[in-house]
Amino acid sequence: MRCRFLLTVGLAFTAMLRLEAQANNITTFLRVEKIPGLNFGLAFSETNDKGFIGTGQDDGTGGHGMCDLYVMKVDECGATQWYYRYGGPDEEGGKFVRQTSNGGYIIAGLARSWGAGNYDAWLVRLNPQGQLQWSRTFGTGNDDFGLATDETPDGGFLMGGFWGSPRTGFILKTNAAGTPLWQRNVGLSNAWVNYVEALPGGDIFIAGQYSGPYGGQDVFAARLNSLGNPIWTRSYGMAGNDGIDWDLAGKVTPNGDLIISATTSSMGQGNDLMLMRLAGATGVLQWARVMQGAGDDRSHFVNYTSNNLILQSGYTTTWGNGGADVLFNVYDASGNRLWSKTYGSNSLDKGWGIQETQDGGFLVSASTQ
Numbered sequence: 001m002r003c004r005f006l007l008t009v010g011l012a013f014t015a016m017l018r019l020e021a022q023a024n025n026i027t028t029f030l031r032v033e034k035i036p037g038l039n040f041g042l043a044f045s046e047t048n049d050k051g052f053i054g055t056g057q058d059d060g061t062g063g064h065g066m067c068d069l070y071v072m073k074v075d076e077c078g079a080t081q082w083y084y085r086y087g088g089p090d091e092e093g094g095k096f097v098r099q100t101s102n103g104g105y106i107i108a109g110l111a112r113s114w115g116a117g118n119y120d121a122w123l124v125r126l127n128p129q130g131q132l133q134w135s136r137t138f139g140t141g142n143d144d145f146g147l148a149t150d151e152t153p154d155g156g157f158l159m160g161g162f163w164g165s166p167r168t169g170f171i172l173k174t175n176a177a178g179t180p181l182w183q184r185n186v187g188l189s190n191a192w193v194n195y196v197e198a199l200p201g202g203d204i205f206i207a208g209q210y211s212g213p214y215g216g217q218d219v220f221a222a223r224l225n226s227l228g229n230p231i232w233t234r235s236y237g238m239a240g241n242d243g244i245d246w247d248l249a250g251k252v253t254p255n256g257d258l259i260i261s262a263t264t265s266s267m268g269q270g271n272d273l274m275l276m277r278l279a280g281a282t283g284v285l286q287w288a289r290v291m292q293g294a295g296d297d298r299s300h301f302v303n304y305t306s307n308n309l310i311l312q313s314g315y316t317t318t319w320g321n322g323g324a325d326v327l328f329n330v331y332d333a334s335g336n337r338l339w340s341k342t343y344g345s346n347s348l349d350k351g352w353g354i355q356e357t358q359d360g361g362f363l364v365s366a367s368t369q
Helices: none
Strands: 013-019 027-034 043-046 052-058 068-074 080-086 092-099 105-111 120-126 132-138 145-151 157-163 168-174 180-185 192-198 204-210 218-224 230-236 249-252 258-264 272-278 285-291 298-304 310-316 325-331 337-343 349-356 362-368
Touching: 043 092, 043 349, 052 105, 052 349, 052 362, 068 105, 068 120, 105 157, 120 145, 120 157, 132 180, 157 204, 168 192, 168 204, 192 249, 204 249, 204 258, 218 258, 230 285, 249 298, 258 310, 272 298, 272 310, 272 325, 285 337, 298 349, 310 362, 325 362
Parallel strands: 068 092, 092 145, 145 192, 325 349
Antiparallel strands: 013 027, 013 362, 043 052, 052 068, 052 092, 068 080, 092 105, 105 120, 105 145, 120 132, 145 157, 157 168, 157 192, 168 180, 192 204, 204 218, 218 230, 249 258, 258 272, 258 298, 272 285, 298 310, 310 325, 310 349, 325 337, 349 362
């Protein structure tokens, strides 16, 4: 049985691009590392030491079952510090990872070796060295996926994702030991919760996609209180599919607004990268931008810098060297695109995480096949 998980692309290498911050930026280093069996595109988040923590799925030899969750730590120069695999006799995988306040890591993903049956949403906590502290599954007996996670100010954890078919979006909270405290389902048709972020005061931002009124798929966002009850919920969309597949990501700005990066087909020429800014207090759309191309262009990640720049990464088949190339966009806080760069060969090269470095440059995590 071949592994079935989120994005089946058979990746063979990971890459790190180190860039200068100016519009005429140069690549100051490129590091490529082969990881046999890498079966799912890298989900990377920044770490306190300006490196990255990544997770995904590995079906190479030497694992526990058909597919394992992997977790990978790299430093600011892209050098691998450690790489571990976790799983049982069946299929497991990681979808999102963040560093926690104690220097450890929390991962949302899926597990099929344990739980209620079929795929269960899986929450995994690791110590700072990548060693397993605990893991918990949550499921309905259908195919249930954990897609996003974050730590709350009181030391607990959030996880968002979807239950079953038709999809029901959910968010749940656990305490520091992984014991569930509450669960809320999103009352929208075929919803996925792709993004979760806890605010310092205890409120929570979530965002995702659903079958909405504007087109085939629409984007939704909500602000919840610390008990998971909605403060506001809003929908955003155009005539086509907006918030396609697994591509939606979010980031809270220093002033409390919400940036959403997603993929849209509404412009009519294929898939395009979309960027939105919402007022954090009300969810009112401040601006939206679409980078329109003729090919398959997708967003994977978004971040915000210390000098108020918005960083968006993904891939493009419209521009670059052929195949799919890493695409890196830089916007100002008002949504003006300042510059874009592509990186890659004529094969499949895709951008995943983005991190500002200590000297004002950027580090982009990517994959190549």
